[in-house]
Amino acid sequence: MTSTPENHNPASGNDEGPFARAHKKYRERGWRGTVPLPAREKHPPPTGWTGKAAVHPSDEQCEAWTKEIGYKLANIGQRLAECPPGPDGKIIYQIIGIDVDDYDAKTGAEEYDALEAKLGPLYKTYYSTARAFPSAIRFYRVPVGYSFRGKLSNSIEVIQKGHRYAVVWPSWNPKSNSQYQWYDPDGNPCEIPYVDDLPIISPDDPATALWFEYLTNGHTLWSEDDMDTESTVSEIEQWALSVFPGAKSDDDDVCHTMIRAVEAVVKSMWSEESSHDKITAAHWQLACLASEGHYSYAVAVAEVERVYIGSVLKRRKRNLREVRGEVMRSRVNALRKIKASMDNGVRPLVHGCSCAEDAAALDRFNAKFGKPGQQNGSEK
Numbered sequence: 001m002t003s004t005p006e007n008h009n010p011a012s013g014n015d016e017g018p019f020a021r022a023h024k025k026y027r028e029r030g031w032r033g034t035v036p037l038p039a040r041e042k043h044p045p046p047t048g049w050t051g052k053a054a055v056h057p058s059d060e061q062c063e064a065w066t067k068e069i070g071y072k073l074a075n076i077g078q079r080l081a082e083c084p085p086g087p088d089g090k091i092i093y094q095i096i097g098i099d100v101d102d103y104d105a106k107t108g109a110e111e112y113d114a115l116e117a118k119l120g121p122l123y124k125t126y127y128s129t130a131r132a133f134p135s136a137i138r139f140y141r142v143p144v145g146y147s148f149r150g151k152l153s154n155s156i157e158v159i160q161k162g163h164r165y166a167v168v169w170p171s172w173n174p175k176s177n178s179q180y181q182w183y184d185p186d187g188n189p190c191e192i193p194y195v196d197d198l199p200i201i202s203p204d205d206p207a208t209a210l211w212f213e214y215l216t217n218g219h220t221l222w223s224e225d226d227m228d229t230e231s232t233v234s235e236i237e238q239w240a241l242s243v244f245p246g247a248k249s250d251d252d253d254v255c256h257t258m259i260r261a262v263e264a265v266v267k268s269m270w271s272e273e274s275s276h277d278k279i280t281a282a283h284w285q286l287a288c289l290a291s292e293g294h295y296s297y298a299v300a301v302a303e304v305e306r307v308y309i310g311s312v313l314k315r316r317k318r319n320l321r322e323v324r325g326e327v328m329r330s331r332v333n334a335l336r337k338i339k340a341s342m343d344n345g346v347r348p349l350v351h352g353c354s355c356a357e358d359a360a361a362l363d364r365f366n367a368k369f370g371k372p373g374q375q376n377g378s379e380k
Contacts, residue, residue, distance in 0.1 A: 015072070016072075016073075017039055017071070017072060017073030017074045017075065018073075018074065018075050018076045018169070018170040018171045018172070019034070019036040019037070019062075019065065019066065019071060019074040019075065019076040020066040020071075020072070020074070021170060022076055022169070022170055022192070023062045023066075023076060024059075024062075025192055026076070026078070026168075026192055027059065027062070029192050029193065029194045029195060030083060030084050030194055030195025030196060031078055031095075031192070031195060032056040032057075032081075032082075032084065033056055033057075033078050033079030033080060033081055033165070034057065034062055034076060034077075034078060035049050035050065035057065035076075035077045035078075035079055035165065036065045036066075036071040036074035036075070036076065036077070037074055037075040037076065037077045037167065037171070038070070038074065038075065039072075039073035039074055039075065040073075040075065040172045040174055041075060041174055042075070042077075042167050042173070042174065042175075045077055045079075045165060046065070049079065050079050050165055051162055052161065052162035052224055052226075053224065054079065054081075056079075056081065056082075075167060075171035075172060076167070076168060076169075076170070076171050077165045077166065077167050077168070077171075078165060078166045078167075078168050079161075079165045080094070080095040080096060080097055080139075080159050080160055080161060080165065080166060081094055081095070081160075081161040082094045082095075082144060082161070083095060083141060083195050083196075084195070091144055092143065092144065093141040093142060093143060093144060093200065094141070094142055094143075094144045094160075094161060095139060095140070095141060095142075095195065095198065096139075096140055096142050096148055096158055096159065096160045096201075096215070097137040097138065097139050097140075097158070097159035097160075097166050098112075098122075098137065098138045098140070098152070098156065098158060098159075099136075099137045099138075099156065099157045099158070099159055099164075099166075100112050100134055100135060100136060100137075100138070100155065100156050101135055101155045101156070102134050102135045102155065103131060103135050106135075106154075106155040107154070107155050108134065108135065108153075108155035108156050109134040109135075111152075111153040111154065111155055111156055112134065112153075112156060114153075115152060115153070115156075115214075118210075119210040119211045119214055120207065120208075120210055120211065122138075122140075122201070122208065122211060123140075123185075123199035123201075123207070123208070124185035124186070124199075125138050125139055125140055125185055125198060125199050126138075126139055126182060126183065126184060126185060126190070126193040126197070126198060127139065127182075127183050128166060128168050128169065128180055128181070128182055128183070129180065129181065129183070130167075130171075130172075130173035130176045130178045130179060130180045130181070131173075131176050131178070133183070133187065136183070137159060137166050139166075139193075139198050140198055140199055140200065140201045141195070141198045141199070141200045141201070142200070142201050142202070142212070142215070143202060143203070144222070145221060145222050146216045146219065146220060146221060146222055147162075147216065147217075147220045147221065147222050147223065147227055147229050148160045148163075148215050148216055148217075148220075148229065149214075149215060149216075149217050149229050149230060150163050150229060150230065151230065152214070152215070158215065161222075167180060168180050168182070169181055169182050169192070201215065203219065217229055217230070217231075217232065217233075218232070218233045218329070218332065219329055220329075220332070220333060220336060221329065221333050223333065223337060225337050225340070225341070226337070226340040226341065226344060227333070227336040227337050227340050228335075228336045228337075228339040228340045228343065229336065231336070231339070233328075233332050236332055236335045236336055236339065237332070237335065239335070239339060240287075240290075240297065240335050243342075243349060244287075244290040244291070244295075244297040245290065245293055245294070245295040245296070245297070245351075245353065253295060253296055254295065254296050254299050254300065255294050255295050255296075255353045255355040256355050257289060257294045257353075257354075257355050258286070258289055258294045258295060258296065258297075258299075258300045261285055261286065261289060261300065262286075262300045262303055262304060265278070265282045265285070265304050265307075266303070266304065266307045269304075269307050269308055269311050270307070270311060276326065276330070278308065279304070279305070279308045279326070279327060279330045280330045280333070280334070282304045282308070283301070283304075283330050283331050283333075283334035284334045284337065284338075286300050286301055286304065286334075287334045287335060287337075287338040288338065288347075290338075291338055291342060291347055291349055291350065292350045292354075293349075293350035293351060293352050293353045293354060294353050294354075294355065295353055301331065305327050305331070308323075308327065309323050309324065309327060
C-alpha cells in the first residue's frame with residue numbers, strides 16, 4: 001500500500017506531536033522501540049531507554065510519555081532491537097538500519113556501491129529519510145545473538161541495539177528542515193511498514209552471507225559488555241600479540257597463575273561434557289589474566305583449545321571444521337571484550353607478572369602438556 005502521510009506542522013493547530021500520533025501504529029506493526037524526542041529535534045531520548053541494557057518500553061509507558069508536557073509535540077524515535085516473538089514465543093530476529101549519508105561532503109552512495117560490488121547486491125527494502133535518496137536508513141531483519149559494526153565506511157553507519165536510534169515519520173528533521181518519510185522497496189512513499197515485511201540478512205542465505213559476515217565483523221557474538229566491533233579478526237589478534245605478555249607462540253615460559261588456570265579448565269573439560277560455555281569462559285579468563293601481566297597467553301590458549309577440540313570431537317558433537325570455527329569466534333570475542341574494557345580505562349594493562357617463579361609448576365606443566373608446538377598431553 002502506498003500513500004503520502006500528512007505533514008506535521010505544529011503551527012497548524014494540531015495539538016498532537018509525531019510521537020503521540022504515531023506510536024500506537026508503529027507498535028501494532030512490530031516496531032516496539034518507540035521513544036519520544038524533543039519537538040522538532042533528534043535528541044536527546046529519555047534516559048534509560050536506549051543503549052545495550054535498555055528494554056523496549058511498554059504500551060503503558062508510551063501512553064504516559066504522551067501526557068508529559070515536555071513531550072506534547074515530541075518527535076518519534078525508534079530504538080532498533082528485537083522483533084516481536086513468533087507464534088512459538090521465540091525471538092528469532094532483530095532489526096538493524098544501514099544509514100547511508102550522501103549530502104554535503106559525505107559520499108555514502110559511492111561507498112555503498114563499493115560495498116555491493118564487493119559483497120553482492122542487497123535485497124531492496126523499506127527505507128526512511130528526510131532528504132533525497134540515496135541518503136536514507138535501509139531497514140533489515142537479522143538473526144538475534146550477534147553484534148554489528150558501528151561503521152561500515154566513512155559515511156555509512158549501522159543503527160542497532162546499543163548504537164544510536166532512528167528518527168522516523170512523522171518527525172521533523174531540524175537540519176534538513178523537512179519531514180521524515182517512509183518509502184517502499186520500489187522508492188514509492190508508503191505508510192509505516194510491518195516489521196515482518198523487512199527482508200532478512202542471514203549467514204544461511206548465499207545472497208546475503210558475505211554481507212552478514214562483513215556487518216558482524218566475522219560473526220561477532222552479542223555481549224552485554226562493551227566490545228571492539230571495528231577491528232578485523234586479524235587486527236584484534238595482532239593487537240593481542242602486541243600487548244599481552246607471552247602472546248607470541250615462541251614465548252614458552254608460563255607463570256604459575258596461568259598454569260593453575262589451564263589445569264582447572266582442562267580438568268573441567270574432561271570431567272564433564274564439554275559445552276560452548278566452557279571455552280568462552282576459558283578464553284575470557286585467560287585474556288583477563290594476560291591483561292594482568294600473567295604469561296604465556298599463547299601457551300595457555302593453545303592448550304585449552306587443543307583439549308576442548310579433542311573433547312568435542314571425541315563425543316562426536318561437531319565436526320573438526322565446525323568446532324575450529326566455534327573456538328576461533330570464542331577467542332576473538334574475548335579479545336574484543338578485553339580490548340574495549342582496556343580502551344575505556346575499565347581494565348588497565350598491567351606490565352610485569354606478580355607471580356614468583358615456580359620452577360616445579362612449570363616443569364609439571366611442560367611434562368603434562370608440552371611446550372608450544374608439542375602434543376604431549378593425553379586427551380582423556
